[in-house]
Amino acid sequence: MRHYKYLIIGNSAGGIGAAEAIRKTDKEGSMAIISDEEHHVYGRPLISYYLGDEIDYDKIFYRPFDFYDKKKIDAILGKKAVKVDFDRSIVTLDDAEEIEYEKLLLATGGTPFVPPIKGLDKYEHFSFITLDDSLKIRERLSRKKIETAIVLGGGLIGLKAAEALTMRGINVKVVELADRVLSPVLDEQASAIIQDVVESEGVEVITGHTFNEVVGNGGMANGVIMDTGVKIDCGLVIIAIGVRPRIDLVKDSPVKLNRGIVVNKHMETNIPNVYACGDCAEVYDFLSDNFRLTPLWPTAYVGGNIAGHNMAGNAKEYVWGTGMNAVDFFGFPVISAGYINPPEGQEMEVLTKIEPENMTYKKFLIQDNRIMGMIFVNEVDRAGVILGLMRDKVDVSSFKDDLLRIDFGAVHLPIKLREEINTAAV
């Protein structure tokens, strides 16, 4: 039986983050990464760039091909972990191999949510989560010229998919049940700007609606029936409503679950030596000071990193994460983090500045002199400074008036913070 000091299930941001952290301290301890995907580790958000032909296939890979060797990691790829025996510290793979571990990291990620829509069982449709999804769509596009595609979901994944398909000359219609795109990550104003941007690039956005049925011919979809009853013709259907934690592996185990795997700030589950991170876990959110799902690449990596440090014996806490998104549509950048609108029942000061002619928009939510949320549209330089202020819970009262400046940056911070920025290693 193979035995690893460190066993990581999941070969994406969280898993790699952990592996790299472990290797900072423990250069030799045996380590393996298990993934049911066969691919060398790749940048999951890059699948849209690949789909859109914006990057070559080899650029999608997140680390050099000698990564596992150099880090002395056994990559057990294309095999799925199907069972964990926490008493014996053994993971069983889908080929029945049992692998013993000393420390286990569950970085199983998310799984796409596909709603029960009529016809989906009969006609071809795609999710947009994995490299395989991207490869399949590319393969589909290469086989037959498609003029119109329908993307269900006006969130980040849906719009990135729509962008990619548009880049390939396809007419894309995005169907979003909410009354605006990107509603979880942007406010009304920012949503409207982004909707303008994607529409001006040729994407048709249909908000406030969904479709009830996929129709097709011989397994191939050729249209959808909208909730209005109208049929829209299309050659491709992509379902991109969202992801849910992929926790089937531990569903009936002693691992404590909520919506995702429950962890503490050290990324430990309730089982000793078992850690979890990334989309499958409910991780700490410094802003709300509680644990919740933040299915994002940076938080997954950093969470994994913290898990890795703890697994290697360095007690570290994960306090960096909150909801945060940096994304670019057709060369139009947007960054947001934290609250986008004051949550129900909470008083927050809202600072906004909009310049319609430049399509720039800035917004800050402030509570008790602390920034609780930000949105940067089009002008995103130095947005990280704000995230840093949010994370460090900095009292911004002394420079609040400067926040909305287009060039707001480190130079506007109080001296102590500037000194940290200019000289500290952290």
Add this chain to the structure above:
Amino acid sequence: MLTHLLPEFKIIRDDERCIRCEVCVRQCGFDVHSYDAEEDMLYADENKCVGCQRCAVMCPTNALTIKPHDYEYRPNANWSKEHIRDLNKQAETGGVILTGSGNDKPYRIYWDHLVLNASQVTNPSIDPLREPMELRTYLGRKPDKVEFDNNQVKVDMPAQVMIETPIIFSALSYGAISYQAWKALLEAADEGGTLCNTGEGGWPHELRPGKTRVIAQCASGRFGVDLDYLNSASIVEIKIGQGAKPGIGGHLPGEKVSADVSRTRMIPEGTDAISPAPQHDIYSIEDLSMLIYALKEATHYEKPISVKISAVHNAPAIASGMVRAGADIIALDGLRGGTGAAPKIIRDNVGIPIELALAAVDQRLRNEGIRNQASILVAGGFRNSGDITKAIALGADAVYVGTAALVAMGCTLCQKCYTGICNWGICTQDPYLSKRLNPEIAKRRLVNLIRGWSLEIKEMLGGMGINALESLRGNRLHLRAIGLDQWELDVLGVRGAGD
């Protein structure tokens, strides 16, 4: 109103080399350079140029040459360009013409007419690289004798301050010069084993801990003068006059009285800091004595009290009186002494050269048998270690250097100190400009200056076969003069070369 003033400097920009980086634009505090984005050209307003050379030094491609403008009026031996310029300026403003830095007029520089001796055959020169060479000097009043009685040495030794080299930084006040420049002087004095002088600008509190190598000035404005200040210093100096502007007070304009300057001088922010011409508690020699002893009382008789005067006609008599009034140190500041701001007419026309004043004062004090009762510091345009060595031979205990220190820090003697704008960050309180002077770098340059000059002084001493500075002090036999008239030789107490 049309100004009749023509530009003083010409700006030549080599367009082949200009990369439009705009460093010149950003570095000129006088707003001479500007960039025209439409034309992608750099332009210069020569009327504003003061010739400080900052842009030329900073230009990364050496594309700039700044030189005196070559406009000419009809040649006239009486009415020079400068006279015409000054006349126009006054016709246009009705004001007193100000200037900065020391006298730039061609009064005779006696240092350049004095030569030093060297040992040959009859006595050996000394190799300062190998052999001990002492520059240590004690400043302060010396008792007339050491009494020895019954195995007890009785001595009423007044306060003494030791310096490792006879080069002291002149009074340059924080306020006139930037905080950075002052800090550099303070730290360089500390590191160089010498002293710096506060001028009348006070001594920032945060720069006091651990530092004592300071001459704290008590001048007519009494800025920043309190018991802490006086007792933190090594020497307290009463400033009566300054070589660049004998008999004249000073105004630090309100706009230079920043929050920090105000804290240090302990005066309200933004108001003029006026230093009256006289100290209003000193109208007479016995009043000077009163202030000297007030300061001695305030410092428990633990600090030598220096009195600084401009070198003027009666300097010997005045100096004698000062010693009798209780001054432990006589500081003389000559005709070529520097300043941040002085009426040009005063700077260029009042006072006497330091060489003559020094020789006369030293001689007078000796004649009266009181030379030992006070140390003599001299100031006023000392340019190199040769000047200093000659001053020691003429009778000085140590030398104040001001302008030389400023130049070491970057000053190019553009003489615009009084404007509050200094592109080198020295003579300004504008934070955008003052931070151009990195105190660390400036300190290093100053320490290098002291070191270099001290080494040279040792070389010269060695050549004369002297290994302790005190053996040169007042030793005019080691000086000879070239090209001077008899009256000058008489005043200097020096023989002509070959004589």
Add this chain to the structure above:
Amino acid sequence: MGRITLINTSRPENDMNRVKFENGRIRFDADRLFYKDLNFLLRDVLKEHKPEIISIHNVYGQRYIGTNLRQNVKIEIYGTPGNDLGAFMDGPTIEVFGNAQDGCGNTMNSGEIVVHGSAGDITGFAARGGEIFVKDDVGYRVGIHMKEYQGKKPTLVIGGTAQDFLGEYMAGGTLIVFGLYMSEEQRHRADFIGTGMHGGTIYIRGKVEEHQLGKELGKVEMKDDDWALMEEYAYKYAEHFGYNHKQILNRDFVKLVPLSLRPYGKLYAY
């Protein structure tokens, strides 16, 4: 030759016979004592005994009393202290039962000087803090170059009148002249009041002609807070000298303030 020892002869010898302890106070006889010896002895006594009050008697012209005594002590002086009384002083309270000479409160930093009589020229010169009360007249150039900084703000109260150059170059603080011994028609003596003044306030009770004022200052109306301030100092004055303070407020005051923080801004050709 045996071991050589060094003896420093500069320190005056203490004559403790001059110091007497009476009812918890210290009584100090300064008769014909040289000022240096007086001040050394005074410092020693204060350092050792830390009295709240010390009275010095037979003072005739000894200078610098109170200079460099940095503690809260009240010094009562009987006689005529010499010049520079309380020069550079930082802390003590001095009460003079007699007149003070020139330079009283010179460059004073904090503390209080109360003179039951007159004071000479340059009283309060360059003072930065503290309070000086003079019952009667003062000499020339009084309160010149007083300044203020943050919490430090000197106040000089003169019961009688002052002579020329009152408040010259004044850069801060408050100068009050009550003119108590003058009739309503009599004008104050001082000419060139506030020449070069660029900070602080001068209050003068009684008549001052326009030509007596320097060019750099102007009269402004007395406001309520000015009157409140006058009342405060009239009260303190009365406390010190046994005067009816309401009597002081029965006549008009002239309030003088600088016209500019930069009196000589236009003097130069830039």
Add this chain to the structure above:
Amino acid sequence: MENLSRKQNPYNDGKVIDSCGLFGMMSLKGNTFSGEDAMTAIANMNIRGNGLGGGLAAYGIYPDRPDQYALHIMYENGRGREETEAFLKESFEIVFNEEVPHRDSATGVVNPPLVWRYFVNTLGSIKEEDQDDYVVEKVMFINTKIHDTFVFSSGKNMGVFKGVGFPENIGHYFCLEDYQGYLWTAHARFPTNTQAWWGGAHPFSILDWTVVHNGEISSYGTNKNFLEMYGYFCTMFTDTEVMAYAVDLLIRQHHLPIELMAKVLAAPLWSEIDRMPEDEKEVYTALRQVYAGLLLNGPFTVIIAHQGEMIGLGDRIRLRPLVAGLHKDMLYLSSEEAPMRLVCRDLEYSWIPKGGEPIIGRLETNEVIYQDKPVVVGMDKNANTSSA
């Protein structure tokens, strides 16, 4: 003294700079008293001097010989005395002469010369109104021509006693406690440069005029030139000398009243004159125009005395101190207040005179003339009687 210039001014400075403490006291009723109080008072200010010069002048001290000129002469050697006495015999009728009594035991005096006094009458051929000029001329002769001899006092019924040392040492040396005078002035000198000599001390005198002076006049060169135009020879290179001659010119020769003389030396400012009534304006304008060269510019305080009068005067912007005090018939003038109080513990008034305003004590009228009435100092019992 043939070598007076060199003696007085060994370094050949443009002038000799010194500064000082002053004291003067006078009984307006002519009551006489010893020099003790004046010595005590000036000694109290000896930090204003530096021990390189001190002296006193006393009036009314020779009541037995009131009509003879009393010449006090110092000899630095016997040759001077021989020459001088020969000259005196030619020029005067010497009524009496003696060495000025002194204490050899006195401390604090440096190299005392031989000091002799002669009570003389002018020769009968000299008209009464010319006698003063005659005496001046002879004194000048001795002081400039005869070796190592210096006449430092030449008035009637008065005398100057001075030398190198603190004034109380000098007074003690000359036994001044044994003299009775009604007017005493005293001086503690602070020369800035001279290798002190006895003749350089104050008071400076000519005839019965004496001057003690404090301060340095910046207008010295102008004043000297002006006086030389009127035939005075400034051999001492001191401000004091200039002052004495100026007083002599204005009062003895031009007959100005003392009050106006004061307005020449310490002239009112033009701005003050501009505010005067027309006739006064004309007077003061004329004084300034004619005697521009006698404006004493710069810091000074003087106490000028002559028989029956003591005058205190400071410069017009009062750059040097002077306080005045009154007690019964006594007028005090002093650089500082304390000495007055030291010798008169129950002084009634003291005040700070206005710059340029003379304080004149006058024997014949028993009055003190001064413009600013003094404030009752420190003891104003009536101040709070009328209450609101």
Add this chain to the structure above:
Amino acid sequence: MRRVIAKEEVCIGCRLCEIWCQVQHSDTKDIIKAFKKEDKQAVPRVHVEEEGARSFGLQCRNCEEPYCVYSCISGAMYYDEETGTVQHDPEKCVGCWTCIMACHRGAILRDERGERVAAKCDMCTELEVPACVAHCPNEALILVEDDQEEETE
């Protein structure tokens, strides 16, 4: 670990660091050619942040916890173990700006002149002293080399 730190109290806002950075990253490495001859001008990776009299050159400070590396979705931002520096591979960058969001110093800016990639200081690892440090006229940029972060234990 090689880091460049900034001392704002002596930064004079001359922007020579930007200029020399650009030269260093130009093809010819000759200042005049870099600015006047090269068609595609290099982008300075240091930026002077300026507000009134306050300024400092801001470039990557090589954080101990490089969140830009952690956040990078493409692997373009990476920690180079050989030099101990955070490096950026523009070839791999897709211009998602996550690094900008992650950098709390605001040291990464968009390279708006060239491709849509982040402009990031490379510490001039091939030079003994980075160009910006070497040419800073006032020692406002300082090179710090400390070993505490060395990979070896």
